[in-house]
Amino acid sequence: MEIKGIHHVSAITKYAQENHDFYTNVLGMRLVKKTVNQDDPSMYHLFYADAEGSAGTDFTFFEIPMLGNTYEGTNSISTTTLRVPDDEAIDFWQERLHSEELEVDPVTERFGRRMLFFRDPEGQRLGLVSDENNEGVAPGVRWESSDIPVSKAIQGLGPVYFTVPHLEPTAQVLTETLGFKQLDNESNIYRFQAGKGGTGGEIHVIADASLPKERPGQGSVHHAAFRVKDREELEQWVERVQDAGLINSGLVDRHYFQSLYFREPNHILIELATDGPGFDVDEPMDSLGEALSLPPFLENRREEIEENLKPIRQHKN
Template sequence: MHIKGIHHVSAITANAKENYDFYTNVLGMRLVKKTVNQDDTSMYHLFYADEKGNPGTDLTFFEIKRAGNTYPGTHSISTTSLRVQNDDSLTFWQERFDEYNVDQDPITVRADRKTLSFRDPEGQRLMLVSDEQNHGVASGTPWSRSKVPVDKGITGLGPVHLTVSNALPTITVLKDILGFKEVGKVENRIILETGEGGTGAEIHIEERTDLPREKPGRGSVHHVAFRVEDEEELEQWKEIIQKAGFPNSGLVDRYYFKSLYFREPNHILFELATDGPGFATDEHIDHLGEELALPPFLESKRKEIEAKLIPLETK
């Protein structure tokens, strides 16, 4: 039993319409689910992913309309990486970002891979990472109906970067409880991986004692989720986490997957999520994300929920 890799990353937006426009029209990702936050149904929860919404490809957003600015710092998920197929793809993206006036940095080599850091319109910290030299967890398949050519498209989530004031407690949780292994250090970042390894299974930890604690808002990340095979394994992970003394959510049915949440010592929220059943559970694979999808336990409240949402056209 082991963590298979990154499952998804969930972030915050203050404007679902503009968020949808950027992630589908500029980044070319597919909206695979338009639903609501199950803990607060007054806000959208948007899921962008590859062609089929495979685990390991999902970047999700909660819409919190009154979210303020993010003030970066420690105790945070400070960068989310997105995988592309090769080095040449980064040149394509550099030119595309120029065309769409996306805030970006020069192409840089990090951990022996070419990368391109950029920000979305709300300051969400993102990085494209080339899979040209990658060996490990398989990537997804770019959306064939995307405005981005398939051979240049985003194929899934890459390394997730954490910034903390004291790295040891976080590293201890990842290694001793979740089974990650330390595989290297680049500059001031410690690299850990799990499962088959590679870009889809890495956590990079940066220790910074010169920064205040991050004040999250729009453009910040809420949590990172790690992949587990199924509900049976998730039950076993619950026992492991409880025995380690960490308060946790217990198993939560998110309908598209089952989850368990806990905070590590630097207060970063970790989720363990099952690979299935997946986003085609309640929609045909050809029409994912076109309508507001609600899990069965919320369906009876559809009219009430829809009345609180600003319509978002996604067809």
Template sequence: MELLGIHHLSAMTKSAQENVDFYTKVLGMRLVKKTVNQDDPSMYHLFYGDEVGNPGTELTFFEIPRIGQNHDGNNSISTTSLRVPNDQALKYWEERLTQFDVKHEGIVEQFGRLVIPFRDHEQQRLILVSDEHNEGVSGGTAWEHSKADPQHGIVGLGPIHLTVPDIERTETVVTEVMGFKRVGTYEFTPAGNEVVVFETGKGGTGAELHIHVRPDLPPERLGRGGVHHVAFRVKNEEELHQWIERLNQSKLGNSGFVDRYYFKSVYFREPNGILFELATDGPGFTTDEDELNLGETLALPPFLEEKRDEISQKLKPIDY
């Protein structure tokens, strides 16, 4: 068994409308699925991605209108990377972020790649990373109707950054249970801390974890601008059941099999309390909508369909 790379990442937002405005109008991502949190249907669950929301391109958000601001710290998924095709694309994005008054740090180098660190409108930490020299997991395809130039568009999730006070137990789970390989380290210049890099599958920008070791930080308090969980790609449902068996054998408490309709999953926490998910590549977002109309209407899994009217009445319409 081998995890194929990053599947999706789910973060927190206070306003679905403001979230859609930023991620579609500024970053040019496609809203590929407008649905609800299946565990709490009173809140939106928004999925952004490439042209069809391929696995490895999905950035998702739960809307909680009264949620407080995230307090950055330890035991967290601390930064989310978004892949762009090449170094030239970063020059385009540097100009575009400046044009939209998005705070960013300009083009810098990180682990041998050019990147642009920046924050969204709710202070979520993000990085645009160039695929100029990527030799690992391939990216997706930017949406041709993007409000940003598709030639330079976002094509997937890049390295996901974790921040922990002690790497030892996390590294044990990541390598011995999940099968990641330790491939290098670098110094994170702003704080001077060490970052350890792990990869899975074919490796590259779409299959890396960058773990920051920060014993000096307090635990994070999750809020808007924070990240709830990260999911990793599993080939199919049969293999997912094998992963669940491995988690049980490793005595890692987990959710057991969960059917999310668009993919099948299992959830568990690594020793520093960070929530991981393993999710199948299929069946995908065209299960209940055709490719041309993805994200245009409220999509509900079959078990919630009979409550559509009740659910819809509790959600504010989104203009986009």
């Protein structure tokens, strides 16, 4: 049993169309699945990823139109980072994001890597991390976008940031329950590694008791998911999480992968998810995300569901 790295991050948007336009047009990611929240099919669930929808590259969004603002703070997944091929790509993205008039911080270095932090139009906290000298979890397959060179394209999820008031309870779950290795720290940012490590296998935990507790809303993150091999191994993880005394969902079949959800002591929602079967289980790889996909148990409600969803205009990259 081993966590292989980051599987996906699921965030919240108020505007599915604008969200789609930003993540496909500006960031050049591929929409690999257009579906609905399986627990509330009245809302979209959009999946952006690499060219093949690989585990470890998925950044997903639930659309909640009536959402309020996020009041940032602790007990949160506070930043999602995305991997780019090298240091030169960071410079390319700095110029591109500035041209979009986004809120962009100066290029910085953290744990020996060049990073660029910025926000999307809804205030979603994002970062780009260079894979220049990266070793560890392999990147995804870059998607060829119309105006982004493949040599600069996003190639997966980088370190996910947790912000907590106290490090110890979260560190205990990461290391003792999930098997992460605690590495080093820079000031109050602590680095944890799973699997082969590297940018695709790290969690960075910011410990800051001076902040208020976050009130999530538009532009916040719902949960982070980590990769496990298959359903058989996930069933073992269910037992381990239960033995650790963590309230959990038990095994949940999400059609594209199987999942287990639980909250760690600082109230951050964590998911363990299998690598497969993958997004091409119900549509061809070359047309992923073009039509509305529904899991089998919702298929008999397709007409009703489609009537309640506002169509999303898509473009071909």
